Each structure stands twice: as C-alpha cells, then as structure tokens.
Amino acid sequence: MSSGSYYVPATSRWPVLGSIALGVxxxxxxxxxxxGTGMPVLAVGLVAVVAxxxxxxxxxxxxxxxxxYDAQMDRSFRWGMGxxxxxxxxxxxxxxGALFYVRTFALPWLGGEGAKGVSAxxxxxFIPEWPLxxxxxxxxxxxxxxxxxxxLPLVNxxxxxxxxxxxxxxxxxxxxxxxxxxxxxxxATVGLGICFIVIQGVEYYEAYHHYGITLEAGIxxxxxxxxxxxxxxxxxxxxxxxxxxxxxxxxxxFANEQHFGFEASCWYWHFVDVVWVGLFIxxxxx
Numbered sequence: 001m002s003s004g005s006y007y008v009p010a011t012s013r014w015p016v017l018g019s020i021a022l023g024v025x026x027x028x029x030x031x032x033x034x035x036g037t038g039m040p041v042l043a044v045g046l047v048a049v050v051a052x053x054x055x056x057x058x059x060x061x062x063x064x065x066x067x068x069y070d071a072q073m074d075r076s077f078r079w080g081m082g083x084x085x086x087x088x089x090x091x092x093x094x095x096x097g098a099l100f101y102v103r104t105f106a107l108p109w110l111g112g113e114g115a116k117g118v119s120a121x122x123x124x125x126f127i128p129e130w131p132l133x134x135x136x137x138x139x140x141x142x143x144x145x146x147x148x149x150x151x152l153p154l155v156n157x158x159x160x161x162x163x164x165x166x167x168x169x170x171x172x173x174x175x176x177x178x179x180x181x182x183x184x185x186x187x188a189t190v191g192l193g194i195c196f197i198v199i200q201g202v203e204y205y206e207a208y209h210h211y212g213i214t215l216e217a218g219i220x221x222x223x224x225x226x227x228x229x230x231x232x233x234x235x236x237x238x239x240x241x242x243x244x245x246x247x248x249x250x251x252x253x254f255a256n257e258q259h260f261g262f263e264a265s266c267w268y269w270h271f272v273d274v275v276w277v278g279l280f281i282x283x284x285x286x
Contacts, residue, residue, distance in 0.1 A: 014056040021048035057244075064261065065253065074260055081264045085271050088234075092275050095230070099223050099282060103130050106219075131220045143221055145211040149284035152203045156196050157280045160235075163192035164273045167242070171266050177256045179249065186246050189269070193239035200232050227283055234272045241265045 025045025031038025063069065069077075111128030131146045147153065170185035207213035213221050245265050248254065254262055 012056075012059070014052055014059070018049065018052045018056065021045055021052050025049055061248070061253070061261075074258075077260050077264070081267060085267060088271060092227075092230070092278075095223070095227050096278065096282065099227065102219055102223065107132065132218055133220075143207075143211050143213040143217045146213070146220075147203065147207055147211065147284065149280065152199055152206070153280055153284045156199050156203075157276065159192050159196045159199070160273045160276050163189045163196075164270055166192065167266055167269055171262065174249070174254060174259060174262060175256055179252075183246065183249050186242065186249060190239060190242050190246055193235060193242065196235055197232065197239065200228070200235075224283060227279055231272070231275055231279055234275070238265070238269045238272050242269060 022045070025042060025048070028038040028040070028042030028045050032042055107128040107130060131143070133143060133145070166185045167189045170182045170189060173179075173181035173185060207224070213224055215221055215225050242265055245262050248261070
C-alpha cells in the first residue's frame, strides 16, 4: 500500500519463480553446449521465464492502474530503468570493444607486424585488412564476400531512425492528451520495428547463403552475428514492449502527466536505435 512517502510492495512470488525459471533455462543451455541434448530443458525454462515476466508485468500494471504508486515509487522506477539501460550500454560496449581490438591490434599482429622475419600466419598471401576474407582452401575459414552497407543495412537504418521520430511524436501526443494521435503514431512505430526484423531476416539469409558469412566463418562472421544478432534480439523485445504499450493506450491506460511505463519503453527504443547507428557505421561501413 502507499503511505504517501514510501511504497511497500505486496508479497510477491514472482521473484522466486523467475529465479527458478532462469536457473532451468541456464541448466538447459549448459547441457546443450556440452552434450547437445539440452534443448527440451532450455525450451521449458524459456517458456517459464516468459510466463513469469508476463504475469509479473500484469501485476505491476494492476498496481499502477489502482493508484498505488507515489512520487517515491516513480523515482525508484526511473532509477531502475536508468541503471538497466546503463548495463545494456556496457553490454554492447564489450562487443564493440572486441571489434575494435580485433581490427586495431589482432589483425596487424597476424600479418606479422612487430615481428621481424615473420610471414603470413594464417595462409600464403594473407593480407591483414578488414573485412577478413579467406580463399576456399585456407586453413581458417572466412566469408568470401560482404554485404553492401548501402542496400538492406541502409534501409534498416532509415527504418529505425524514422521509428524514433514516430515514437517521439506519439510520446508528445500522449503528454498533450491527443490519445488518438498517440495511438496512430505508436502503431506506425510498431510497424517499422516489424519491418526492421523482417529485413534483417532477409539480410541474414543473404549473408549465410550468398556470402558465406556464418558464425564459423572466422572472426568477421562471429563479430557480425554477435553484434547484429544481439541487437536484433533487442529490437524484437522493444517491438513487443511497444506493442504492449499500444494495447494499453487503446484500453485507455496512462495519464497525460503520469505514464512512466510508456516513457521507459521510449527510453529503451531510442537506446536500441542509437546502438544500430553505431553498428551501421562500424560493422557495415568502416
């Protein structure tokens, strides 16, 4: 209940059940990595995690609609979301750092830089340049071509940049009380997110089947799929969050001046968009 200055949440079973579900999912992942037979356990854990999240969020929505949150609770949510996004920044910074290390230090070393008399370390005629392409008979496999940044990647960049604009319009409309405008622009944002996901699927098909870019295709394939894959997962999650916000807008949730659930989803989506701009520049263009 709310006491005006400090919110004491009701007893909840979701943290314990969520921890158990995550544990089951991780055990399944470990079994799959070691023995290759952990997919059933992994699937059960994943379904359990999704179910716990849905039910937990349902309770949070009911509490919010019941007027149980005060200024202190609002600050708590904002700090929590802020630290969560900071952790996401560090998550992607680690992968961007790995990409920088490979391109700036590892490739020159493999080419013999700094070692007198050392020839190519990978295959005859090895050239330490990025992207690292390899001939068919090379000891270390790699892709035989790369995607043009000015085709599908550019389209996806325009889609995400546009989605940030449409989401900002929706947010401003909500603050001014124009709920129909908010609904329409938010629906457009969700549609743009879905288009991004579909186009990235097409791009992955092209990369895998036409350019030989796979997770096993050397360091370029690994960094490409890890960076773009984790970002794609974040886009899927963000699209689901915005779709949930759209349903809540249609149901009449959120006040003009108090709508942190909607605002937090905007923070997350804008973060995902900024990460993609970095990916477009450092993975596709440079």
